Amino acid sequence: MSTVIYAMYDDDHVLLEGAKKVVAKGMQVKDVFSPFPVHGIDDVIGVRKTRLAICAFLYGLTGMTLALIGMRFHDCRLAYEYWW
Amino acid sequence: MHHVEADIREPLILGNKTYHQITEDVCAPVEGKAGKMWYMVFSLAALLALWGVGCIFYTVGVGIGVWGLNKTVDWAWDITNFVWWVGIGHAGTLISAVLLLFRQRWRMAINRSAEAMTIFAVIMAALFPLLHMGRIWMAYWVLPLPNQFGSLWVNFNSPLLWDVFAISTYFSVSLVFWYIGLIPDFATIRDRAVKPAAKKAYSIMAFGWTGSAKHWNRFEEVSLVLAGLATPLVFSVHSIVSMDFATSVIPGWHTTIFPPYFVAGAVFSGFAMVCTLMLVMRKVLHLEDYILVKHIEYMNIIIMLTGSMVGVAYLSELFISWYSGVEYEGYAFMNRATGWYWWSYAAMMTCNVVSPQLMWVKKWRRNLTFTFILSIVVNIGMWFERFVIIVTSIHRDYVPSSWNLFHPTFVDMGLFLGTIGIFFVLYLLYARVFPVLALNEVKTILRTTGESQLKQLRAGEHITVAEGSKH
Numbered sequence: 001m002s003t004v005i006y007a008m009y010d011d012d013h014v015l016l017e018g019a020k021k022v023v024a025k026g027m028q029v030k031d032v033f034s035p036f037p038v039h040g041i042d043d044v045i046g047v048r049k050t051r052l053a054i055c056a057f058l059y060g061l062t063g064m065t066l067a068l069i070g071m072r073f074h075d076c077r078l079a080y081e082y083w084w
Numbered sequence: 085m086h087h088v089e090a091d092i093r094e095p096l097i098l099g100n101k102t103y104h105q106i107t108e109d110v111c112a113p114v115e116g117k118a119g120k121m122w123y124m125v126f127s128l129a130a131l132l133a134l135w136g137v138g139c140i141f142y143t144v145g146v147g148i149g150v151w152g153l154n155k156t157v158d159w160a161w162d163i164t165n166f167v168w169w170v171g172i173g174h175a176g177t178l179i180s181a182v183l184l185l186f187r188q189r190w191r192m193a194i195n196r197s198a199e200a201m202t203i204f205a206v207i208m209a210a211l212f213p214l215l216h217m218g219r220i221w222m223a224y225w226v227l228p229l230p231n232q233f234g235s236l237w238v239n240f241n242s243p244l245l246w247d248v249f250a251i252s253t254y255f256s257v258s259l260v261f262w263y264i265g266l267i268p269d270f271a272t273i274r275d276r277a278v279k280p281a282a283k284k285a286y287s288i289m290a291f292g293w294t295g296s297a298k299h300w301n302r303f304e305e306v307s308l309v310l311a312g313l314a315t316p317l318v319f320s321v322h323s324i325v326s327m328d329f330a331t332s333v334i335p336g337w338h339t340t341i342f343p344p345y346f347v348a349g350a351v352f353s354g355f356a357m358v359c360t361l362m363l364v365m366r367k368v369l370h371l372e373d374y375i376l377v378k379h380i381e382y383m384n385i386i387i388m389l390t391g392s393m394v395g396v397a398y399l400s401e402l403f404i405s406w407y408s409g410v411e412y413e414g415y416a417f418m419n420r421a422t423g424w425y426w427w428s429y430a431a432m433m434t435c436n437v438v439s440p441q442l443m444w445v446k447k448w449r450r451n452l453t454f455t456f457i458l459s460i461v462v463n464i465g466m467w468f469e470r471f472v473i474i475v476t477s478i479h480r481d482y483v484p485s486s487w488n489l490f491h492p493t494f495v496d497m498g499l500f501l502g503t504i505g506i507f508f509v510l511y512l513l514y515a516r517v518f519p520v521l522a523l524n525e526v527k528t529i530l531r532t533t534g535e536s537q538l539k540q541l542r543a544g545e546h547i548t549v550a551e552g553s554k555h
Contacts, residue, residue: 010103010550013531035103035272036527037300047298056309071240 004030012038019044089532089541096190096533098373102551103527106374110521111273113369118516121368129508136502139495140215148218150495156488157479161496162216163328164470165503168353169209170251170325171346171466174318175354176202177258180265181314184307189533190382192525193374196269197365198358199262200518204510205357206255208503213247215499243327250324254317261310267293268303268524322350329473336416336477339404345397349466352390352440355383356462361511363456365520374521377450384449387462391440394469398437412482420476424489428468429476435465 009015016038019029029045032038041047097106118126143150153160176198183191214220226248228238238245271293274286293299326346329337359380366375405417420429439461443449480487514520531537531549540547 012549013547032297033295034297034300035107035268035295036524037304038297039528041297042301045297047301050302050305052302052305053309056313 012036016040016044089538091542093533093538094376094378095535095538096193096376096378097526097530098376098535100536101373101530101534103530103549104551106527106530107272107276107523109371109373110269110519110523110526111276113516114273114519115276119368122512122516126509126512129505129512132501132505133509134505135498136505139498139502140211143215143495143499144220148216150493152491152493152496154488154490156486157475157490159216159478160471160475160490161492161500162212164467164474165500166209166212166216167325167346167470168467169205169212169503171322171350171353171470172357172463173202173205173209173254173258173354174322174347174350175358176200176205177254177261177314177318178351178354179358180261181311182318184311185315189529190379192522192529193371193376193379194358194362194383195525196262196265196518196522197361197520199258199265200511200514200520201358201361202258202354203255203262204507204514206251206258207510208507210251210255211503213244243324243331246324247328250317250321254321257310257314257317261307261314264303264306264310265522265525266518267291268295269519269522271295272523273519318351319347322347329477334477334481335410335412336405336420336473339401341397341400341404345394345401348390348393348397349436349469352387352394352436353463353466355387355390356459356466359383359387359455359459360463363452363459365515369515369520371521374526377452380452380455381450384443384455384458387459388440388443388449391436391443391462395437395440398433415480416477419480420472423476423480425472425476425479428472432465432468432472435461436469439465 007018009018012034015032015034019032019041022029023044032041032045034041042049099105101109151160151162153162176195179191179198180195183195214223217223226238226245228240267290270286270290274283274290277283277286323343323346326342330339330342332338362375362383363380366372402417405413408414420426439458442454442458448454475490479490531547532541534549537547537549
């Protein structure tokens with residue numbers, strides 16, 4: 001049977017130290033809610049790094065490629081023959 | 085890991101603050117009632133705004149003939165105002181995006197309000213190219229949509245079209261960046277809200293934000309990505325706006341210095357407007373512990389830097405007008421300095437070249453009254469700069485038989501004042517509904533830059549960030 005414990009803190013450093021101790025003891029920290037980002041908490045409770053930035057870059061690359069291709073074949077006479 | 089803060093670092097948050105106190109200070113204007121001052125300024129702004137809206141309807145209904153434009157001077161106050169407003173908008177993005185990438189923690193007290201200023205300024209800017217079309221109901225023709233006019237496409241070679249894309253991109257990215265930063269703060273207000281209407285409204289605006297660690301992780305990543313997107317926009321948007329002039333053949337316009345000159349000028353006038361707004365806001369909303377003299381000083385340094393760049397651009401323009409040997413270019417500048425509009429050129433030179441140099445004096449750039457007056461002077465100067473560039477160059481260009489003067493009508497002036505009114509209406513409403521300080525960001529720096537916390541750190545004591553803390 002598993003127990004769920006809720007802990008409330010008023011200091012983010014104490015929270016961080018507390019989370020480290022709890023994880024060291026083998027307990028799983030499900031989530032940490034805070035009014036501002038607690039730097040350092042991600043490694044302690046196992047929040048995985050996001051690939052959002054990589055995705056954003058790829059979306060931008062795709063968009064730019066399509067735009068450049070579109071502009072290239074829009075101005076090229078060859079494109080008109082294909083279109084109409 | 086014991087944090088070390090250099091001794092020369094001044095605190096960024098004054099007083100004996102706790103996290104809770106920051107929340108209280110910033111949420112007070114949102115949760116409390118507006119003072120008499122707010123109502124007075126709002127009424128004034130609303131009157132101006134109403135007059136502006138009337139002028140808009142008059143312009144759209146009767147036509148561009150109600151402005152003072154003529155065949156020679158076909159761009160005057162409309163485009164001057166457009167460039168002025170877009171320029172002002174650039175400071176907000178620079179503060180939010182560029183200073184984030186440079187990890188400047190002092191931006192946190194001002195970035196929310198500066199971004200709000202950007203968004204409202206860009207809305208005001210967009211009004212002018214739309215209105216100056218005349219037939220605003222055909223505004224959608226600027227979009228490259230397939231059609232049945234033989235498929236009539238927009239002129240992709242024209243910077244006026246590049247403006248459409250640049251400014252709409254700038255507006256949407258700024259809006260998204262601003263809004264995402266607001267979500268955790270809306271959640272804070274939602275959690276504190278007592279009245280059911282307010283709670284409902286802020287719940288919707290907060291998009292269910294819980295403050296979970298994973299969400300904060302994604303939030304910070306998104307902020308960095310958006311900052312990375314917005315930074316090139318600061319430089320590209322105003323470069324494109326400058327190309328409205330630079331890609332033409334008009335003497336006084338056709339110069340390659342315009343893109344960097346305009347970008348520097350935009351940052352210059354933008355920061356001046358931020359100073360104007362922040363100096364009033366910190367007093368009225370009692371945020372003197374967060375928006376410090378230090379912030380004002382840093383902004384003044386940026387004003388001085390970009391003002392100097394603008395000054396250098398003016399001097400290079402003058403030099404090249406002679407050195408190029410092109411008589412039309414030479415005349416354009418002789419006319420600017422000594423011709424019919426010499427007074428606007430004098431205003432521009434005094435306000436933009438002389439005034440930022442005064443910021444070298446430390447005592448003056450740390451003086452709030454001086455800064456306030458100077459920031460208004462700078463904005464007036466930058467308006468005149470755009471006026472000088474636009475009107476004095478085209479009122480006397482290549483063919484003397486076309487030379488003409490320009491006189492603004494009451495609609496020209498009414499529209500400009502009206503946009504100032506609409507801007508302040510939006511800004512004053514924003515100050516009452518939105519938390520004007522980036523709550524969540526400022527809390528992250530309390531531990532390392534709060535006044536009492538720094539004292540504790542340097543004395544080797546434990547740092548307290550919460551009330552009743554025993555540790």
